Amino acid sequence: MEQKLKAILVGAIINNQQHFSDSMEELYHLAAACDIEVVGKIIQKLHRENSAYYIGRGKLQEVQTLIAQKAADMVIFDDELSPSQIRNLEAILQCRIIDRTVLILDIFGQRAKTREAKLQVEIAQLQYMLPRLVGLRAALSRQGGGRGARLRNRGFGETKLELDRRKILGQISRLHKELEKLVAQRQNQRKRRKKNEIPVIALVGYTNSGKSTIMNALIEMYNSQAGKHVFEKNMLFATLETSVRSITLPDNKTFLLTDTVGFISKLPHQLVKAFRSTLEEVAEADMLIHVVDYANHNYQQQIEVTRATLKELGADNIPTIYAYNKTDLVPCENFNLERDCVFISAKEKTGLEQLADAIRQMAFTRYVNCELLIPYDKGNIVAYLKDNANINSTAYNSDGILISMECKEADYKRYQEYANTGPL
Ligand SMILES: Nc1nc2c(ncn2[C@@H]2O[C@H](COP(=O)(O)OP(=O)(O)OP(=O)(O)O)[C@@H](O)[C@H]2O)c(=O)[nH]1
Ligand SMILES: [Mg+2]
Known part of the structure; x- marks a missing residue:
C-alpha cells in the first residue's frame, strides 16, 4: 500500500478573525479527503498577512523544525497563496508548499464524473497553475518528480507542468470551447422547461449540509420512481454535477427540484468561474431551499458563506426558504419558528411536510x-x-x-x- 503523504497545516489568525479554528478543522478534513495525513499544525496571530511568506519570517523557523521532526512531505496553508509566496516558502522550507485552493481543486478533480464537471475542474486547475508555473517547475526539479512532488491528482501532475504557458492557454481555450457546446445543450433543456411553466426550485447550501439527502427524501415521499436517487455521502463535495428531478405534491403541484454542488469557505474563485454554467441553474431558479446543517456548531457562518457565494452568482434576490436540517442530532426541541424557515431531518424524514407547505406557498403563487x-x-x-x-x-x-x-x-x-x- 502506498504510504500517505504527511503534511503540516499552517494558518494565520489575521486581526483576531472569528471562526478560525473551524477553518483549520475544515482544512484538516480537506487534507484527509486528499488522502494526506496531517502530522502537525502551526498557528500564528497576525495583524496582516506577510506579503512574502504569508506568515512571519520568524515563525518559519518553527515550521522548519516541525517538518524535520515529523518527516513531513509538505506544508499546507489555510488560504490561497500568491505565486511569489509559494516560491519564497519553497526556497526556504525545501518542501512542497500547497494551499487550501489546491486541496479543493484536487477533491473536485477526484469527484468529477461527467464530461462537463471534468472540463470545469480542469479549466479551474489550469487557471490556478498558470501564474504559478515557475514555482511549480522549480519544486518539481528539486524533488525529482518523486513522491513529494504531486498530489494524487492525475490531471494536475507532472505532464501538465511540462507544458509552457502558451500551451496551457491554448488548452484552456480548447476546453472552454468543448464546455460551451455542453452548456448550450443544457441551456436548451432549461428553455424547454421554462416553457412548461413548471417552477424550478434549487437546493443550495454549504457542502455536506444534506442537500442530496433532502432531494432523495422528497423523491421517496412524493415520487416513488425507482432509480431516481442522487448520490449522498458524508464527505466534502459529494455532489459536483447538477441533477434535476420532477416532484409532484399530493395536490398535483409539480415542480422541478435541482441538486447541485455545495459551497465552502474560501471557495476558489477559479472554481466559481469555471462552474458558472452549472451554477446558472441556481441563478435562474424560481425559488431556493437554503439547506443548513443545524447540527454543525458553525452553522451561522456557513449560512453567511453560502449567502456571499449566492450573491457572487447573482442569485441573492430569489425567494428563499431556510431548511434547518439534521435536527435529529440537535438536543433542543423548541426550535424558534421564524418566517421562511423550517426545521427538518432528511434522515428521519421529519418536517418534510412543512417544507412542502413552504414550497407551496412560495413557488405556487399564481x-x-x-x-x-x-x-x-x-x-x-x-x-x-x-x-x-x-x-x-x-x-x-x-x-x-x-x-x-x-x-x-x-x-x-x-x-x-x-x-x-x-x-x-
Ligand atoms: N443525522 C443526520 N444526517 C444527515 C441528515 N441529512 C443528511 N445527513 C447526512 O449528512 C451527510 C451529507 O449529506 P449529503 O446529502 O450528501 O450532503 P450535501 O449537502 O448534498 O453535500 P455536498 O454534495 O457535498 O455538497 C450524509 O452522510 C447524510 O447521511 C439528517 O437529517 N440527519
Ligand atoms: Mg450533495
Whole structure:
C-alpha cells in the first residue's frame, strides 16, 4: 500500500478573525479527503498577512523544525497563496508548499464524473497553475518528480507542468470551447422547461449540509420512481454535477427540484468561474431551499458563506426558504419558528411536510380556487384537471360535472368558459 503523504497545516489568525479554528478543522478534513495525513499544525496571530511568506519570517523557523521532526512531505496553508509566496516558502522550507485552493481543486478533480464537471475542474486547475508555473517547475526539479512532488491528482501532475504557458492557454481555450457546446445543450433543456411553466426550485447550501439527502427524501415521499436517487455521502463535495428531478405534491403541484454542488469557505474563485454554467441553474431558479446543517456548531457562518457565494452568482434576490436540517442530532426541541424557515431531518424524514407547505406557498403563487361546470362530453378536460389541479369536490349534475378545485391561474383562464362562478 502506498504510504500517505504527511503534511503540516499552517494558518494565520489575521486581526483576531472569528471562526478560525473551524477553518483549520475544515482544512484538516480537506487534507484527509486528499488522502494526506496531517502530522502537525502551526498557528500564528497576525495583524496582516506577510506579503512574502504569508506568515512571519520568524515563525518559519518553527515550521522548519516541525517538518524535520515529523518527516513531513509538505506544508499546507489555510488560504490561497500568491505565486511569489509559494516560491519564497519553497526556497526556504525545501518542501512542497500547497494551499487550501489546491486541496479543493484536487477533491473536485477526484469527484468529477461527467464530461462537463471534468472540463470545469480542469479549466479551474489550469487557471490556478498558470501564474504559478515557475514555482511549480522549480519544486518539481528539486524533488525529482518523486513522491513529494504531486498530489494524487492525475490531471494536475507532472505532464501538465511540462507544458509552457502558451500551451496551457491554448488548452484552456480548447476546453472552454468543448464546455460551451455542453452548456448550450443544457441551456436548451432549461428553455424547454421554462416553457412548461413548471417552477424550478434549487437546493443550495454549504457542502455536506444534506442537500442530496433532502432531494432523495422528497423523491421517496412524493415520487416513488425507482432509480431516481442522487448520490449522498458524508464527505466534502459529494455532489459536483447538477441533477434535476420532477416532484409532484399530493395536490398535483409539480415542480422541478435541482441538486447541485455545495459551497465552502474560501471557495476558489477559479472554481466559481469555471462552474458558472452549472451554477446558472441556481441563478435562474424560481425559488431556493437554503439547506443548513443545524447540527454543525458553525452553522451561522456557513449560512453567511453560502449567502456571499449566492450573491457572487447573482442569485441573492430569489425567494428563499431556510431548511434547518439534521435536527435529529440537535438536543433542543423548541426550535424558534421564524418566517421562511423550517426545521427538518432528511434522515428521519421529519418536517418534510412543512417544507412542502413552504414550497407551496412560495413557488405556487399564481393559483386560484374556482368552480367549473364541465359538460359530460369534455371528458378530456376532466382528465387533465385530475392530473393537474387540486380537486376538492366533484358533483355529477344534470348539465355536467361540477368541479371545485385549486388550479393554475393559466388553467382557469383556459377553461374560463365553463366557470360556474368567478375565481373564489
Ligand atoms: N443525522 C443526520 N444526517 C444527515 C441528515 N441529512 C443528511 N445527513 C447526512 O449528512 C451527510 C451529507 O449529506 P449529503 O446529502 O450528501 O450532503 P450535501 O449537502 O448534498 O453535500 P455536498 O454534495 O457535498 O455538497 C450524509 O452522510 C447524510 O447521511 C439528517 O437529517 N440527519
Ligand atoms: Mg450533495
